[in-house]
Amino acid sequence: MTSIRRVLVANRGEIALRVIRACHEEGLDAVAVYSEPDRLASHVRQADAAVLLGPAPAAESYLDIGKLIAAARESGCQAVHPGYGFLSERAPFAEACANAGLIFVGPPAAAIRAMGDKTEARRRMQAAGVPVVAGTAAPLRDPVDARREAKRIGYPVLLKAAAGGGGKGMRLVRGETDVEEAFQAARREALKAFGDGSIYIEKYLERPRHIEIQVLADRHGRVVALGERECSIQRRHQKLIEEAPSVAVSPALRRRLSEAATAAAGAVGYISAGTIEFLLTPTGEFFFLEMNARIQVEHPVTELVYGVDLVREQLRIAAGQPMRVHVGGTPLHPRGHAIECRITAEDPFNDFLPATGVLQYLRVPSGPGIRWDAGVEAGDEVTLFYDPLLAKLIAWGETRDIAIQRMRRALGELIMVGLPTSQPFHVRVMDDPEFLRGELDITYLERAGARVLSAPPQPGLERALAVAAALEADEQRERTSGGDGRDGRDGQVGRGGPSPWVIEARRDGLRGELE
Numbered sequence: 001m002t003s004i005r006r007v008l009v010a011n012r013g014e015i016a017l018r019v020i021r022a023c024h025e026e027g028l029d030a031v032a033v034y035s036e037p038d039r040l041a042s043h044v045r046q047a048d049a050a051v052l053l054g055p056a057p058a059a060e061s062y063l064d065i066g067k068l069i070a071a072a073r074e075s076g077c078q079a080v081h082p083g084y085g086f087l088s089e090r091a092p093f094a095e096a097c098a099n100a101g102l103i104f105v106g107p108p109a110a111a112i113r114a115m116g117d118k119t120e121a122r123r124r125m126q127a128a129g130v131p132v133v134a135g136t137a138a139p140l141r142d143p144v145d146a147r148r149e150a151k152r153i154g155y156p157v158l159l160k161a162a163a164g165g166g167g168k169g170m171r172l173v174r175g176e177t178d179v180e181e182a183f184q185a186a187r188r189e190a191l192k193a194f195g196d197g198s199i200y201i202e203k204y205l206e207r208p209r210h211i212e213i214q215v216l217a218d219r220h221g222r223v224v225a226l227g228e229r230e231c232s233i234q235r236r237h238q239k240l241i242e243e244a245p246s247v248a249v250s251p252a253l254r255r256r257l258s259e260a261a262t263a264a265a266g267a268v269g270y271i272s273a274g275t276i277e278f279l280l281t282p283t284g285e286f287f288f289l290e291m292n293a294r295i296q297v298e299h300p301v302t303e304l305v306y307g308v309d310l311v312r313e314q315l316r317i318a319a320g321q322p323m324r325v326h327v328g329g330t331p332l333h334p335r336g337h338a339i340e341c342r343i344t345a346e347d348p349f350n351d352f353l354p355a356t357g358v359l360q361y362l363r364v365p366s367g368p369g370i371r372w373d374a375g376v377e378a379g380d381e382v383t384l385f386y387d388p389l390l391a392k393l394i395a396w397g398e399t400r401d402i403a404i405q406r407m408r409r410a411l412g413e414l415i416m417v418g419l420p421t422s423q424p425f426h427v428r429v430m431d432d433p434e435f436l437r438g439e440l441d442i443t444y445l446e447r448a449g450a451r452v453l454s455a456p457p458q459p460g461l462e463r464a465l466a467v468a469a470a471l472e473a474d475e476q477r478e479r480t481s482g483g484d485g486r487d488g489r490d491g492q493v494g495r496g497g498p499s500p501w502v503i504e505a506r507r508d509g510l511r512g513e514l515e
C-alpha cells in the first residue's frame, strides 16, 4: 500500500480496534483518537500513536471535524477511517478530509449525499431498475398533498423523513382520518432530528424481513455483492442479532438481490464497502429501503461466510488498489452460517435500559468457530456518553443449527460482572422455537420479547452462573492484587470498588447473608 502508511482511526470501541487490526495486517500504522475518559481504552493502547481530542461529549471529541483533521495532520496520517456511527456518513467530513489532502476510507461525498436524501435515493434507484416501494418521488407539500398521494397509493402508508433514515420521523397511517395529525407530527419530529421537515410517503409493507446486501466497489470499475444478512431481530431500530445467509433467501433470490444491490451502488458512483437495505415480503418480493454508506456493525457475519476481510479491502480500495475478492469473475457463494449477538450495556429485564458501571470481570469466549470483537476489557468503566455496544460475539458453523449450538456454548462461556448486559436475552433467543425455525420478520421482537424475557426459564443455571462469575472474579482479583481489593493499575478510572461477590449477592437480594 504505497500511498498510505499511517491511518487515523476516527472512532472508538470495538470498531476502532477492528480497523487498527486491519491496518496492522496491511503493515500500516494506526493512530487512535480519544476523549478524556477513553485515555486508557483498549483502542488507544493497541494503536501505534494516540491523539487526545477533548472532553467526553462526542460533539467536543469524536464528532469534531476540525479536531480530527488536525489530529490526522499532526500525527502524519495519509488516510482517515471513520468506522461506523459518528462522522462515517457525514459528507462534510469526507470533503474536509479531501480538502486536507487526506484519503477518506469510504465512499465519495457525492455518494453519501445522494443516499442521504431518501427521495433522491428512491429516484436514482428507480432509474437504475432497482425495485422501490410504491410511493412519492418527491417530498409532500402539505397534508392535502399527503392525503391525495396516500389515496393513490392505498392505505396503510408510512410517512417518512426525506432527510432521515433509521426510523426517526416515521408515522404509520392506516386511514384517511389520521393523515393530517401524522403528517404534522412526522414533520415536527424530522425538523427536530434533522433540521429538515421534508416528508414523503411509501406504501406500508406488513411484516417484511429486513435483508441487506453487502457490496464492495473499487476504483477499477468492479462492484461485487457479498450476499445477504438477515437483520430482522431489531428493537427500536437497533439490531440485536444478525445472521448470514438468510433462511428466506434461495440462490435464485440471492442472485436477484445481488443484481439490484450492485446496480444501486453503481447508480451513485459508490466506492468502498457499503450496504443496500431491502424489505423482503412474505410473498418473496423485495424493495430498496436505504443504503448505508459505511462499514456496518454486523459486517463480521459476511466476512465469516464469504472468507473476506471487509476492512482490509476498504483500506486497499482507498489506496487505489483493485479489490482482492471476485478475481476472475467467479460468482461468490456463502460457506456455512454465521450469527452475531450484540452484547450491549443494556438491561433486557428492564426494557433494555442503558446501563453504566465498571466491567469488573470479563471471561471471553473462544474456541472453534467463535469470534469476539470487543471494545472493552475488564476494569473499563461504561458511561452514557457513547453507544452501549460493548462487544460482538460471532459464531460460525457448517450449518445454521451448528452455528446456533456454538453461539449457545460461547454465551455460556461469556462472563461479564459489574453491569447488566444483553447476554441473558441472547441466551434465551438461542432456545426460542420461532428463532430456531428461522421464522423472522421485523416484528419478531415485539412478539418474542415478552416470551423470551419473562421469568428466567433456567433459574438454577442462571444463579449458578452468577455465583461462579462472582467467585471467579474474586479469585482473579486476589491473584492480581495480593488481596487488597485493588488491581495494581494505579490511577486507572473505575478500578477498585466493592467485591463483585458482594455486588452479585446484592443483586440476588442476599444483602444480609454476606455483608
Ligand code: MV4
Pocket: 133, 158, 165, 166, 167, 168, 202, 203, 204, 205, 206, 210, 232, 234, 237, 279, 289, 290, 442
Ligand atoms: C418501512 C417499513 C414498512 N414499509 N417501509 C424502519 C426504519 C427505516 N429504515 C425504514 N423502516 C421501515 N420502513 C415500508 N414501506 C417498515 C420499516 C420498519 C423496519 C424496517 C427494518 C427493520 C426494522 C423495522 C422496524 C419497524 C419498521
